[in-house]
Amino acid sequence: MIKSKFFKIFLAFAAVYVILTFSIPPDPAALERFGISALQSRLLSLTIVVPLILIWWAAFYGVVRLCHYVDLIKGSPDGEPLFRIAKGLTVLAISLPIGSILSALLNYIGRTSPDLLPKTVIVNNYISISMVLLAVVLISLGARDLVNLVNKKPRLFHRVLPLAFFSIVGTAYVVISLTNEYRVQPNPITGRATHYLPDLPFITTILIPYLVVWLLGFMAASWINYYSRTTKGVIYKKFLKLFATGLVAVIISSIAVQFFVRLSASLSLGPLLLIVYLLLALISAGYILIALGAKKLQKIEEV
Amino acid sequence: MTAETKLYPQVVKVTQDYLGPAAERFIARQIETHLKKKPEELTKEDLAKLIDWVKIAIALLTEDGKTVDDFTESLLKLAGKKK
Numbered sequence: 001m002i003k004s005k006f007f008k009i010f011l012a013f014a015a016v017y018v019i020l021t022f023s024i025p026p027d028p029a030a031l032e033r034f035g036i037s038a039l040q041s042r043l044l045s046l047t048i049v050v051p052l053i054l055i056w057w058a059a060f061y062g063v064v065r066l067c068h069y070v071d072l073i074k075g076s077p078d079g080e081p082l083f084r085i086a087k088g089l090t091v092l093a094i095s096l097p098i099g100s101i102l103s104a105l106l107n108y109i110g111r112t113s114p115d116l117l118p119k120t121v122i123v124n125n126y127i128s129i130s131m132v133l134l135a136v137v138l139i140s141l142g143a144r145d146l147v148n149l150v151n152k153k154p155r156l157f158h159r160v161l162p163l164a165f166f167s168i169v170g171t172a173y174v175v176i177s178l179t180n181e182y183r184v185q186p187n188p189i190t191g192r193a194t195h196y197l198p199d200l201p202f203i204t205t206i207l208i209p210y211l212v213v214w215l216l217g218f219m220a221a222s223w224i225n226y227y228s229r230t231t232k233g234v235i236y237k238k239f240l241k242l243f244a245t246g247l248v249a250v251i252i253s254s255i256a257v258q259f260f261v262r263l264s265a266s267l268s269l270g271p272l273l274l275i276v277y278l279l280l281a282l283i284s285a286g287y288i289l290i291a292l293g294a295k296k297l298q299k300i301e302e303v
Numbered sequence: 304m305t306a307e308t309k310l311y312p313q314v315v316k317v318t319q320d321y322l323g324p325a326a327e328r329f330i331a332r333q334i335e336t337h338l339k340k341k342p343e344e345l346t347k348e349d350l351a352k353l354i355d356w357v358k359i360a361i362a363l364l365t366e367d368g369k370t371v372d373d374f375t376e377s378l379l380k381l382a383g384k385k386k
């Protein structure tokens with residue numbers, strides 16, 4: 001039932017994205033800039049569409065396997081926290097295709113109706129931050145509740161380390177964001193500003209929420225790592241380790257993708273795309289590990 | 304609480320060293336499925352049969368023979384205390 005529902009949702013997203021990508025006419029300015037034909041542009045699109053859809057599939061597969069496991073243990077002390085984490089991962093998984101579809105639409109609208117471009121960029125940013133914030137709040141609440149199951153408080157190191165990572169990433173983001181000269185005015189090369197918002201609304205509705213997302217994300221990763229190393233059960237811990245490693249990979253890679261995409265105005269396109277695709281591949285590897293871990297944990301509930 | 308009614312929690316406690324939070328669910332399921340009784344009704348006479356089923360189940364979860372033997376040994380000690 002769960003598998004069928006998620007499979008249909010995945011197929012729907014994939015179909016919408018493929019139809020959008022191949023029905024939207026290529027940008028004439030881009031064809032001229034890169035010296036390629038419309039057919040070559042379509043073939044290039046395939047090199048983006050196929051890996052992206054595979055990444056979404058990995059994410060949906062991980063979520064399906066985890067939901068199967070969580071369904072078996074609901075009502076148990078560890079069931080509720082893992083259910084919250086599963087909900088958060090589901091939101092994160094769904095945000096991947098939604099982000100790509102919105103970007104494709106945004107690019108097209110920006111090209112055909114330049115006066116609508118600022119509004120579409122703002123809407124896209126708000127949808128992205130809302131989904132990511134919801135996902136990370138759910139995951140961090142679940143992770144905190146898992147740690148509460150262990151009768152040992154995390155040592156100072158486990159509390160300081162995520163704060164240290166957050167300080168580095170957060171400071172870099174704040175400095176680069178607020179010194180970005182194309183945050184409101186369009187970049188002459190791309191024709192687009194980063195967010196089109198004046199500083200005060202940008203700080204209160206985009207910058208601070210992203211800082212909250214990253215702080216909660218680093219805390220959640222630390223808590224999950226701590227839980228997987230301190231919980232009882234030699235066999236249980238071995239299976240949980242796969243799941244925990246995958247979950248930490250998904251959280252950290254998601255933070256990294258958001259960080260680099262938010263700073264896209266400050267980086268050149270080639271390296272940025274390479275970094276983002278590598279991180280997306282890492283996210284899908286994380287979801288596969290989550291699936292493998294959930295499958296093994298499920299076996300404990302079935303023998 | 305009699306010695307008999309304490310038996311189930313003791314079995315769960317031993318199992319937690321191997322299955323952590325899944326221990327209680329695992330033992331309850333073995334008792335209900337193979338011994339056809341409620342977990343709290345577990346008696347010392349049931350322990351030998353329960354240990355046989357638990358050994359089979361644990362062997363399906365791990366290839367580490369030592370872990371299986373250690374777990375079985377811990378449960379057998381429990382049976383030995385009750386004799």
